[in-house]
Amino acid sequence: MAFSAFPDPVAAEAPIGIFDSGIGALSVLKHVTTLLPSDHIVCFADSGHAPYGGKSDEEITTRVLAIAAFMRTKSVKAIVVACNTATAAAIDTLRKQCPDLIVVGVEPGVKPAAVFSSTGKAGVLATASTIASTRFRTLCERITETTGIEILAQACAGLVDQIEKGDLDSPETVAMVEGYVMPLLKGGADTIALGCTHYPFVEPLIDAIAKRESANPVTIIDTGEAVARQLERLLQQKGVQRLVGDPGKIDAYTTGDAAALQYAFDKLLGKPATVTALKSGEA
Structure with a gap:
């Protein structure tokens, strides 16, 4: 075209x-x-x-x-x-x-997530398609090579659909967000980049879970x-x-x-x- x-x-x-x-x-x-x-x-x-x-x-x-x-x-x-x-x-x-x-x-916020990480592990919440893309994999590999920061990527199946419906704080959405955020926190991430433009609408949920479950402050990055x-x-x-x-x-x-x-x-x-x-x- x-x-x-x-x-x-x-x-x-x-x-x-x-x-x-x-x-x-x-x-x-x-x-x-x-x-x-x-x-x-x-x-x-x-x-x-x-x-x-x-x-x-x-x-x-x-x-x-x-x-x-x-x-x-x-x-x-x-x-x-x-x-x-x-x-x-x-x-x-x-x-x-x-x-x-x-x-x-x-971009899915990998660079600032790496910059702000003090634990050496940065988390990214994104769609499965973004995480599987060559562009994303290349970016993560380059950042790890140059900074030594490990990128923990979490695919969030179904979360976009919940947000599209305006369902931002129902028990179903809360459980879904917890299921995606917890592996990053357990993995040691002290930064979480929102790798989908829908996700800032559930940032309050992500922040509340991080404050409740992490012993250390967690920085959430909206690009x-x-x-x-x-x-x-x-x-x-x-x-x-x-x-x-x-x-x-x-x-x-x-x-x-x-x-x-x-x-x-x-x-x-x-x-x-x-x-x-x-x-x-x-x-």
Whole structure:
């Protein structure tokens, strides 16, 4: 799939595109709107094709390119791939297809987890697809080789689905999170990176379990702020001035249920957004 080039220079008023397989985009959007509060945001939740974790790299890449094509129709100045699974599977292809476009991906937080670890063991909670990816394995191996820090990776089957349902603190979700966090704590991890953009929404659960079960302080790492800062840096590098003024609007689109996404904005983000459900074939 080929895309037409952006006009140069990019208008500062052009929106920023952010997407994920579902509501995980909102955890990154929170940091972007804090750092760039006057920018117009186009948020895309691909809930109709979620979760990405069980799909092949080819399937994920197809979805990513389709979403990018939709973002082009909104004349975005940048795209944030707010999904670890999509970043691992498709960001290289997206950058090749869109060499003129600012593209920012998310990493599973392995680097900061290693930096902040004092026990020499850093934990990462992620989807099975992210953990199985070549990108993730290579990153972990490189960090272990250069720092000596052991990376303990824990796949969290089903957790994205719970969060998508808005089920953040039920007994079922609590038990699920405990089952994933405890092996990292027993393994000696004193840092836990949230390697999926959905997981910050259950960070209070993770923190409570760590405080209860670990004799030592445990640092929990959400990479959303680092993603927002990288976006700001690349926009400045491209010569796009930072907007100053009234809060920017948020236009949200979903391949799933508009009411569910609206509820997520209201409950999880507390920000107003115009939500539109797309018809089949629109993205």
